[in-house]
Amino acid sequence: MNNAAALVGRSSLSLIILIVGCALLASTMGKTYADLGGAFSPVFFPRIILVGWIVMAALSVISDALGNKESGSTQWGTVVLVSVSLFVYIQLMPLLGFFIVSVVFCDWAEKAAGYSRFLSGNTGLTGGFV
């Protein structure tokens, strides 16, 4: 059971891509688009691409499931916090103006990132450049 969950976990993104690809291909099959036939059809090229998408996504699901490479540790909380901040930022900017929202975002995003390491990796470097 745990193995099955781990398998799905490893290939979850490829699985989502596969499902989206299938749904998009299915959306081209209805009567939504004009049936002009062959290369004249507006969905002629997208269908070729979507078939390729589905084949490659299926291969990706298999390769993810067979591989045992786990992604490195991710600070999900930080990523979600920064992503939500970005969404709020772009929603508020057209309403409240660029300057105030950007200053608040910079301050908040710095705190949300949750760390203040220096690019130099060593605060002692401050006096290092003569």
Add this chain to the structure above:
Amino acid sequence: LLSSIPDALGILLSVQGVAVLILGTTLGIVMGALPGIGSTVAVAMILPFTLTMGQAPAVLLLIAVYAGSVYGGSVSAILINTPGTPQSAATCLDGYPMAQRGEAGIALGWSTVASVCGGLASALLLIFAAPQLAAFALNFGPIETFALVLLGLTCIVSVSEGSLIKGILAGMLGLFLSTVGGDPITGEARFTFGYFPLISGFNLLAVVIGVFALSEVLTRVSQKIDTAGALVQFSGIVLPKLAQWKGRMGNLIKSVAIGCGIGVLPGTGAATAAFISYAEARRSSPNAEAFGTGEPDGLVASEAANNAVTGGALIPTMALGIPGDAVTAVMLATLTLHGVSPGVRLMTDNPVLIAAIFTGFLIINILLLPLGMLVSKVAAPLLRMRESFMLAAICVLCVIGVYFVRGNPFDLLIMVCAGIVGFLLRRKGFPMAPLVIGMVLGPTLEISLRQGLIITDGSFSAFFTGHPIALVLVLAAAGMLSLPLIRFMRQRRSN
């Protein structure tokens, strides 16, 4: 091309032209020196600010940022043992030990001169080789163009670091994204699902900035890596004396040749060139045992090669419209956004633009010497900046860049979504360059395929019977795709 040089010089020597060359190179050096930005993010961040410029200054600004950032990466590689760009990773090996010995200025001097030599040689190669290649490609019809773009897309194989399957899948995602919106032949809306803002398709600029710059920000905040830097003394660049070059010229010439050669191959990249060149210099050097402990030959090899790649990578981009890596893909995206169709007719249809780009590229590489000496001294204290502040600033710059071009909040939404999706894809090992390459080449591939099929009455096999060039190009594409498979089989046999 030669007859267009006076007009091109007129563009370059105008106030805007000079400002673009100086500002672009300066910005490139500073952005390249900041770890975490890199050439692709730097070029993607600057891209929206070019949209109010003319075609030539816009592309020149991006090329200046590109060339400057490749050089700028060496500043942090030498001073804090953290390559500002992946291309400068090999520079750390000998640059940082020199800096630890108190020779940071000398190390930067070697890297500056080697970078300038590499960049200049590649600019000359670009000027002489690209027109020949473009002249050959002039006779291409829709069928040959389709085969050429197909070959270009197979460079996805070479830029797919890690997984070939995921690289091709990312390319497919990019190709699909390019089909959203109006059909180029019938005008019918595709995959909009009744949502009106999608009628004009996904904004290329927003997607490029999202998948490169914002996804990089999210990737950085998702990991807490402790970089290990130490105190170094740096009071400015000290250029090596002529006598010190004795015995090193062969290494410089060989490294430049390696960089130019690798640059022309789509997808191989400057980082590969730098490491191959470094390995070759070490193999052939009488001081092989000194490599890794602060040997100037190691610095010369990696810096000359990685800067020589810049001009080489522009050859297939400008002559055939095939981007070899993420940076050149962004440049082609810029041309598209400026109404210039990338492809085999690019040089014929826009001689002044191309002459300005080529001449400007030569000037940019000359400017690297004085600006490198000046800017590296200014850029060094910037390495004290808090990374979280830099990442927040990148987000704000991305928002400015995308919003102020069209004032459309929907573009911002696309950018943030592209950033989050890009982060998730990168985390699972999907390379981002194929996605952008697919998005840039998608429209040309679609139109040439459909035109070709209309010409041949729907017969795909007729693509190859009467079109030997197309046949050769498709075979080359098949060969490129099968290369990783052959390599895998060989590896398995040897194991």
